[in-house]
Amino acid sequence: MSSSLSALPRTHTPGARALRIGLYLMLALFALYYITPLLVLVATAFKTPDEIRTGSLLSLPLAPTLDAWRTAWNQACIGADCRGLAPYFWNSVAIAVPGVLLSTALGALNGFALTKFRFRGANVVFGLMLFGSFLPFQLVLLPMAQTLGFLGMAGTTQGLVLVHVVYGLAFTTLFFRNYYVSLPDELVKAAIIDGAGFVQIFTRIILPMSPPIIVVTVIWQFTQIWNDFLFGASFAAGGAQPITVALNNLVNTTTGVKQYNVDMAGALIAGLPTLIVYVLAGRYFIRGLTAGSVKG
Amino acid sequence: MATEESPPREGKGQEVMVQQTMPEPAAPAVPALSTPPAVSTVRAVPDGDRRLADSVQRHLSKLVVAPSFAAVLLFVYGFILWTAYISFTRSRMLPVYGFDGIDAYVRLWSMTRWNVAIGNLLLFGSLFILISLMLGIILAVLLDQRVRAEGALRTIYLYPMALSFIVTGTAWKWILNPDIGIQAFVRGLGFETFRFDWIINDQMAVYTLVIAGVWQASGFVMALFLAALRGVDQEIVKAAYLDGASLPRIYWGIVLPSIRPVFLSAIVILAHLAIKSFDLVVALTGGGPGYASDLPATFMYEMTFRRNQIAIGAASAMMMLATVMAVIVPYLYSELRGGRRVQ
Numbered sequence: 306m307s308s309s310l311s312a313l314p315r316t317h318t319p320g321a322r323a324l325r326i327g328l329y330l331m332l333a334l335f336a337l338y339y340i341t342p343l344l345v346l347v348a349t350a351f352k353t354p355d356e357i358r359t360g361s362l363l364s365l366p367l368a369p370t371l372d373a374w375r376t377a378w379n380q381a382c383i384g385a386d387c388r389g390l391a392p393y394f395w396n397s398v399a400i401a402v403p404g405v406l407l408s409t410a411l412g413a414l415n416g417f418a419l420t421k422f423r424f425r426g427a428n429v430v431f432g433l434m435l436f437g438s439f440l441p442f443q444l445v446l447l448p449m450a451q452t453l454g455f456l457g458m459a460g461t462t463q464g465l466v467l468v469h470v471v472y473g474l475a476f477t478t479l480f481f482r483n484y485y486v487s488l489p490d491e492l493v494k495a496a497i498i499d500g501a502g503f504v505q506i507f508t509r510i511i512l513p514m515s516p517p518i519i520v521v522t523v524i525w526q527f528t529q530i531w532n533d534f535l536f537g538a539s540f541a542a543g544g545a546q547p548i549t550v551a552l553n554n555l556v557n558t559t560t561g562v563k564q565y566n567v568d569m570a571g572a573l574i575a576g577l578p579t580l581i582v583y584v585l586a587g588r589y590f591i592r593g594l595t596a597g598s599v600k601g
Numbered sequence: 602m603a604t605e606e607s608p609p610r611e612g613k614g615q616e617v618m619v620q621q622t623m624p625e626p627a628a629p630a631v632p633a634l635s636t637p638p639a640v641s642t643v644r645a646v647p648d649g650d651r652r653l654a655d656s657v658q659r660h661l662s663k664l665v666v667a668p669s670f671a672a673v674l675l676f677v678y679g680f681i682l683w684t685a686y687i688s689f690t691r692s693r694m695l696p697v698y699g700f701d702g703i704d705a706y707v708r709l710w711s712m713t714r715w716n717v718a719i720g721n722l723l724l725f726g727s728l729f730i731l732i733s734l735m736l737g738i739i740l741a742v743l744l745d746q747r748v749r750a751e752g753a754l755r756t757i758y759l760y761p762m763a764l765s766f767i768v769t770g771t772a773w774k775w776i777l778n779p780d781i782g783i784q785a786f787v788r789g790l791g792f793e794t795f796r797f798d799w800i801i802n803d804q805m806a807v808y809t810l811v812i813a814g815v816w817q818a819s820g821f822v823m824a825l826f827l828a829a830l831r832g833v834d835q836e837i838v839k840a841a842y843l844d845g846a847s848l849p850r851i852y853w854g855i856v857l858p859s860i861r862p863v864f865l866s867a868i869v870i871l872a873h874l875a876i877k878s879f880d881l882v883v884a885l886t887g888g889g890p891g892y893a894s895d896l897p898a899t900f901m902y903e904m905t906f907r908r909n910q911i912a913i914g915a916a917s918a919m920m921m922l923a924t925v926m927a928v929i930v931p932y933l934y935s936e937l938r939g940g941r942r943v944q
Contacts, residue, residue, distance in 0.1 A: 308747045309856055312835040313842050315747075325746075332743055336757045339820065342772035343760070349775070362776065362786045414665045422662035430670055437677045439929050441877050443901040443918040447687065447911060448680040451696070471676045474669050503661045532765035534880045539906065549767045553883065556771050565781075568771055576768035583763035587756055590763060591824055 350374065350570035357565050373566035377574055381567050383554045384543075390571050392544065393551035397531055397578075399462045400547055404469035405526045411470070412477020412522060413515065417507050419478070420485040421493045431482060437475030445472075446539050453540055460542030468540060469530045476529075477522050480593070484518040485511065517589075524586055525593030528579050548575045681922070688915035696911060705912040715917065718895040721807045722924075725896065726875035728811045729818070733871055734864070736815060737822025742852055744823070745830045755827070759820035766817060770884025773813045774800070777885070803893035806886050810894060814881055818874055822867050829860040869932045876924050897921050 345362060351369040352360065360367075379389035415434075419427050449468060450459070458464035488511070496506045537547040546554075552575045556568045583590050691701045709715050740758055744751055761769055776782040779798040787795040799805035833856050841851050879898040882888055888895040888903070895903075897917055905914030 307831065308745045309830045309833040309835065309838055310745065310747060310848075312839040328743060328746055328748065332748060332754055335740060335743075336754055339757050339761065339816065342769050342776065342816070345772045345776060346769075361789055362782060411669050415669050418662040418665045424663050427666075430666060433678075434670065434673050437673055439873070439925060440677060440681075441898070441918070441921045441925050443898055443921055444684050445676065445680040446902070446918070447696070447905055447915060448683040449676070452676075471672050474673060475677075478669065502657075503665075528763060532767075534765060534767050534883065535902075538883075539902070549765050549880075552771070553767050556774070556884075557887070565775065569775075572768045572771035576764045579763050579765070580760070583760060584756070587759070591759065594762065594821060595825060595828065 346569045346573055346576075349566055350573055352566050354562075354564065354566060373564070373570040374574070376564070377555075377567045377571035381555055381564075381571065382558065383551050384558075386544075390548060390551055390555065390574055393546055393548040394574065396462055396541075396545060397548040400465045400469065401527055401530045404466045404473070404530045405523055407466070408470045408473035408477045408526050409519065409522045411474060412479075412481045413512070413519070414507070415474070415478040416481025416483075416485045417511055418503075419482050421488075421490065421506070421511070422503055431478070434475050434478055437472060438479065440472075440475075442472065442535055446535075450540060460540070460545055462541070462545050462547075464540055465536060465545075465547065468536050469526075469533065472536075473526050473529065476525065480518055480522045480525070481515075484515070488514060520586065521589045521593045524582055524589050527582060528590065528593075531579050684915045684918055687912060688919050690912050692911040692915070694909035694911070701912075705916040709913050709916045709920070712913075714892045714895060715897075715900060717892060718897050718900040721810075721894060722875065722896050725807055725810050725814070725878070726872060728808075729814045729875050730868055730871040732811065732815045733819045733822050734867060736819040737867070738826050738857070740819065740823040741826035741830055744827055755824070758823050761817040762821045766813070766880040767884045769817070770813065770881070773809075773816075773885055777809050777812075800886060801890060803890045806890060806894040809885060810878070810881055810896075813885055814875070814878065817881070818871060822871070825863055825867050825870075826860070829863040830856065833859055865932065865935075869928055872928045873925065876921060876928070897924075 341363075348363070348365055349357060350373050351366040351371075353366075353368070353370055353372065356366060356368070377390055379391045380387060381389045383390070383393070418424075419431050453459045453464045453467075456464070456467075458467065492510055493506055496510055501509070531547075532549065533547065534549045534553070537550040538553075541547060541550060552571050555571050686698075687696055688705050689700055689702060690697055691699065691704065744754060748754070777797075777800040779785065779796075779801065782797075784795060784797040787797070800809045837855060837859070838851060841855050846854065877898060878896055879902070882894060882896050882899045886894040888899045892900075897920065901914050901917045901921065904910040904917060
């Protein structure tokens with residue numbers, strides 16, 4: 306949408322032009338500040354170890370090579386396991402896909418039930434669920450570790466799916482509930498008079514109207530689950546670790562010669578899925594961020 | 602706007618503006634839905650049956666929410682109570698359930714490491730909130746000047762929020778490393794005595810958290826404010842302009858005061874981010890050197906999973922909850938009251 310100054314006329318005096326050049330200069334400097342860490346990652350990931358030693362922080366690779374990417378993907382050692390980041394990447398996929406689908410589906414059902422088929426106490430139920438979005442997760446780490454052990458899911462990707470679904474519910478329910486609140490009740494009332502029930506109204510009327518909020522929720526949940534480190538570090542053991550945990554282990558390994566190019570390529574591999582989603586669907590990401598911004 | 606999701610909590614004026622300014626997705630085909638397929642396929646039922654059907658439907662609604670609600674009751678509230686109870690025991694490596702009073706809290710507050718973590722949170726938190734807020738507002742105002750390529754710039758300013766800090770921290774660690782990062786770079790330019798070794802300096806390490814934290818979160822503050830700026834009444838801005846007010850005066854005197862609620866939201870969100878900061882510390886300093894840059898979140902993890910001090914870990918988690926509540930509860934209270942007044 307438009308600038309808050311849209312109603313003002315544009316000026317074209319030399320002074321105004323100088324100000325505008327200054328404005329663009331500042332914007333470009335800020336852009337440089339934000340983009341530099343990413344540039345460092347990309348530039349270094351394509352360098353050879355020799356080039357890193359002789360070149361400087363910001364120099365571009367003279368002879369770009371994919372060696373570091375290959376090593377990071379399937380040769381780098383995480384602890385004693387030298388299969389690279391690939392297995393952990395697929396762990397993250399195995400955690401994120403069911404985690405996103407389940408939490409989104411439950412959020413849609415909850416949001417629908419809490420707004421269009423309200424029961425006594427629906428607001429209290431919603432309020433209590435919403436609190437989960439403010440929760441510092443440190444409060445649940447210990448009991449969750451115990452519970453996962455009790456369920457026989459300790460150190461597995463399934464355990465992490467459960468964790469992400471449970472603690473994502475507050476957000477997905479919030480998103481769908483607030484979206485459905487704004488849909489006119491008359492749609493549902495008319496359908497009820499015609500004899501349609503809960504399931505029919507949901508699948509035939511509400512769901513077809515939901516793609517925008519489904520996209521927002523899926524992107525939000527995917528970003529949260531893919532980027533999660535705390536739960537992964539606390540609950541996943543060895544081979545079941547998500548890629549963030551494996552990356553952190555890779556980067557902080559102190560044995561052997563430090564391969565910065567491999568670290569950077571690994572970081573990019575870990576970050577690429579969410580980065581691609583962000584570039585392709587940034588506006589939906591921003592909407593989730595502003596609606597669910599209580600999550601840290 | 603019927604197709605947009607409404608604000609997170611009803612009655613939040615500033616969030617309404619946020620929603621309005623986001624590009625609208627393709628509107629669902631409402632006309633087609635005003636005659637839903639369900640209508641033609643379902644037979645009309647007699648009145649008595651309908652009442653029964655209605656009540657089944659109402660119960661169905663409860664039934665659908667019940668599993669999620671039960672999960673939240675157990676995994677959120679039940680677990681908080683569990684952690685609270687453990688904080689009153691003598692648990693070390695494994696939970697024990699003999700009540701031991703507030704001993705864990707006494708020990709917690711007598712630990713130098715915890716006091717360092719709390720001091721760091723205050724220092725890091727206040728700088729992080731203040732600088733992110735200032736930077737975010739400056740960026741929003743600059744981007745509000747009808748600039749070209751606004752979309753691309755916004756994408757660049759905000760991308761750190763889409764990436765895990767475990768990922769971007771890999772670059773930051775390198776940049777801040779005196780041997781290969783900025784210090785080496787500037788020395789390479791000929792300034793042989795230049796020093797920038799905060800990350801390995803126990804007095805300064807916590808400030809590297811501020812640098813990287815601000816980098817990550819300020820774009821988000823920018824997005825919040827930019828959205829709010831776009832909701833400002835343009836007639837008022839125009840009137841001030843015609844009265845001869847300069848641009849800085851228009852922003853300072855009219856535009857920013859009119860979006861005051863966003864300041865509160867942004868501060869609460871940033872405070873919440875600061876209290877929960879974990880990845881940032883792990884990826885950047887690991888809490889070091891020593892424990893000089895520990896925050897409560899990393900302290901809790903360390904005590905619980907590495908030092909076999911479960912009771913102390915639980916006590917520190919309860920202190921984190923208290924801190925979050927101290928920020929969130931007054932905010933929610935004022936939001937809800939404000940909302941009611943508007944209605």
